[in-house]
Amino acid sequence: MLSAIPLFSSSAPEPADRGFDACGAPDGGADPFDSLLARLRQEAAPFSALWEMTHACNLDCVMCYNAPLAEPELSTAEGLELLEQLAAAGVLRLTLSGGEILSRRDFFTLAARARALGFALTLKTNGTLITEPAADRLAALDPVQVDISLLGATEATFDAVAGSRNTLARVLRGVRLLQARGVRVKLNTLLLSLNVAERQQMVDLAQELGVVYEQVLKVSADDHGRDRAGQRQLSRQQMTAVYQADQTPFQPAARGASSRTCQVGLSSCVISPYGEVYPCIELRISAGNIRRQPFGEIWRTAPVLHELRARHTYGNLPECQVCPINGYCQGRCSGLAWKAHGDLYGADPTACRQAQARYEQQHPGQTAPQTPLQARAAYQATALPLPATGRRQPIQLLAA
Numbered sequence: 001m002l003s004a005i006p007l008f009s010s011s012a013p014e015p016a017d018r019g020f021d022a023c024g025a026p027d028g029g030a031d032p033f034d035s036l037l038a039r040l041r042q043e044a045a046p047f048s049a050l051w052e053m054t055h056a057c058n059l060d061c062v063m064c065y066n067a068p069l070a071e072p073e074l075s076t077a078e079g080l081e082l083l084e085q086l087a088a089a090g091v092l093r094l095t096l097s098g099g100e101i102l103s104r105r106d107f108f109t110l111a112a113r114a115r116a117l118g119f120a121l122t123l124k125t126n127g128t129l130i131t132e133p134a135a136d137r138l139a140a141l142d143p144v145q146v147d148i149s150l151l152g153a154t155e156a157t158f159d160a161v162a163g164s165r166n167t168l169a170r171v172l173r174g175v176r177l178l179q180a181r182g183v184r185v186k187l188n189t190l191l192l193s194l195n196v197a198e199r200q201q202m203v204d205l206a207q208e209l210g211v212v213y214e215q216v217l218k219v220s221a222d223d224h225g226r227d228r229a230g231q232r233q234l235s236r237q238q239m240t241a242v243y244q245a246d247q248t249p250f251q252p253a254a255r256g257a258s259s260r261t262c263q264v265g266l267s268s269c270v271i272s273p274y275g276e277v278y279p280c281i282e283l284r285i286s287a288g289n290i291r292r293q294p295f296g297e298i299w300r301t302a303p304v305l306h307e308l309r310a311r312h313t314y315g316n317l318p319e320c321q322v323c324p325i326n327g328y329c330q331g332r333c334s335g336l337a338w339k340a341h342g343d344l345y346g347a348d349p350t351a352c353r354q355a356q357a358r359y360e361q362q363h364p365g366q367t368a369p370q371t372p373l374q375a376r377a378a379y380q381a382t383a384l385p386l387p388a389t390g391r392r393q394p395i396q397l398l399a400a
């Protein structure tokens, strides 16, 4: 499963979307659906849930952040009970994700029950296991959308990212089988140093296929804190080049103390293969486990959810509030800040680099200022040993 910040999108641009409902920052609007969402968020009603059904997968992608545990994943009976509890709590939109959903033998049993309970279903799959019979059964679920990763425009690149063989051909077969059955497919590309050279080819391929398409930036460490894709993330210069090639209009945002960075904790959550309920895909602080407590009770009472609902605004983010380029920051993620340095209210290092890249694209020839996080890191890296007086030598903090 991917987790990312959008760069290119064939649909209307959104502020920040990691493929999860809560990542965007809009607080409603003229659209009746947006207004409904805004009301649900105000009331902290659980509109949307993403269930990571399994961590098993037939691929070995370099950016995968799944971290399987030694304990058993939810059984079929536990999964069916979870679905009942989500429906009873009022969840309307359900995303089934992995790992690879089709590697769960009981996937269609669980998905059929989810459909019968009336959820609007989104399915996230790597697409390589979609045969004709599987495509028939997926189409019969009548999903709102099936999300599939496009990780390269050539077989060699796709295989290098996915750690497998003939991946592109298998993914394209899956896409076409679904399209032939009238299923809406969305392709997502995580841009890495491994595939960024094929960026335009992937745009062209998606257009040729006639699918909705989005390119995103990689950002995540796994649940054990290992950053498998860290070395393959785009450099700031590569990000700037991607922005320069991208035609999506950009306006720096005005951010006040009460602006939320995202909608985490308000109307959506994630359930892990082991039944842990998390505020979102990146923020792996458990709110409770459905093996020990009903979902509805976790949603209403978990302290971490209350904390996020009440305090997740710029006024409580000391570094981001004073950041000289916070208007250029599109994807600050508390989960990534927490993974990077254990501070839920700190800055997100990938978002900092992305904001600098966006600044430099908007101001050709200028170097972006450092963010407070970067200035602090630079200070710590260059700080001289403490002299006998216990006072540090003065150092220029914001020397951009």
Ligand code: SF4
Pocket (backbone or CB within 6 Å): 016, 018, 020, 022, 023, 024, 261, 262, 263, 264, 279, 280, 281, 282, 283, 331, 332, 333, 334, 335, 336
């Ligand atoms: S904390 Fe990160 S992943 Fe979670 S909703 Fe916010 S932006 Fe999205």
Ligand code: SF4
Pocket (backbone or CB within 6 Å): 319, 320, 321, 323, 324, 325, 326, 329, 330, 332, 333, 346, 347, 348, 349, 351, 352, 353, 355, 356, 371, 372, 373
């Ligand atoms: S400090 Fe980094 S994460 Fe925070 S607003 Fe600035 S660029 Fe964004």
